[in-house]
Amino acid sequence: MAADADRHRIAKQHDTWGLIESTGRFALHLLPSDDLDTVWRFGLASGHQVDKFADLALPDTPGGNPRYPGVLSWLDCRVEQRLDSGDRSVYLAGITGGALLQQAPVLTVATLLRDAPPERKAALDRLYTQDQAIDHAAILAWRRLHQSL
Numbered sequence: 295m296a297a298d299a300d301r302h303r304i305a306k307q308h309d310t311w312g313l314i315e316s317t318g319r320f321a322l323h324l325l326p327s328d329d330l331d332t333v334w335r336f337g338l339a340s341g342h343q344v345d346k347f348a349d350l351a352l353p354d355t356p357g358g359n360p361r362y363p364g365v366l367s368w369l370d371c372r373v374e375q376r377l378d379s380g381d382r383s384v385y386l387a388g389i390t391g392g393a394l395l396q397q398a399p400v401l402t403v404a405t406l407l408r409d410a411p412p413e414r415k416a417a418l419d420r421l422y423t424q425d426q427a428i429d430h431a432a433i434l435a436w437r438r439l440h441q442s443l
Contacts, residue, residue, distance in 0.1 A: 305382050307428050314385065318373045321359035324366040327399040330414075332362065333406060338417055356391045367394045380436025381429035 304311045314320050325332055336346050352360040357370035369392035377384040399405075410418060 304385065305425060305429060306432065307425070311383060314373065315383070317358075319357055319359060320371050320373075320385075320387070321355050321357070321361060322369045322371060323362050324368070325401040326364070326366055326396075327401045327405050328409075329364065329401055330406065330409060332364075333401070334414060338414070338421065366396050366398055366400060368392055378436070379433075381432035 304314060310320075339346065347360060350360075352362060355361045355368065355370045357372065359370055361368055370390045371385075371387035372390050373385050374388050375386040377386075407415065407418070
């Protein structure tokens with residue numbers, strides 16, 4: 295796999311941000327279009343309060359990241375550069391490895407929102423609303439800090 299770079303944005307209030315900041319690496323996974331259960335496991339609870347990897351025996355990628363089973367593909371990434379945008383960190387990441395495991399339709403946000411049961415969609419909507427409020431406050435604080443420089 296070529297050592298190309300890509301950009302990824304992670305909200306600072308999420309546990310994933312702390313993990314990336316402390317290790318300088320992460321893995322990306324493409325889920326099959328019907329794998330909503332993985333979204334519910336990793337997307338509805340906070341890693342600050344719940345061990346999302348509990349009861350999972352996950353193999354590591356060559357880069358030392360957990361590799362989730364049943365994915366279509368995965369990429370090992372190493373952070374090369376960070377940009378603070380107030381509410382998020384934008385990561386320029388070098389791809390250090392990966393694999394295409396199967397060809398199938400990929401889960402997208404549009405598919406997720408279309409196929410989510412009403413109670414799960416409502417939970418996602420609540421989380422998006424909470425995140426937007428946190429993001430808004432972080433952006434305003436960042437702007438105040440940077441306007442005075």
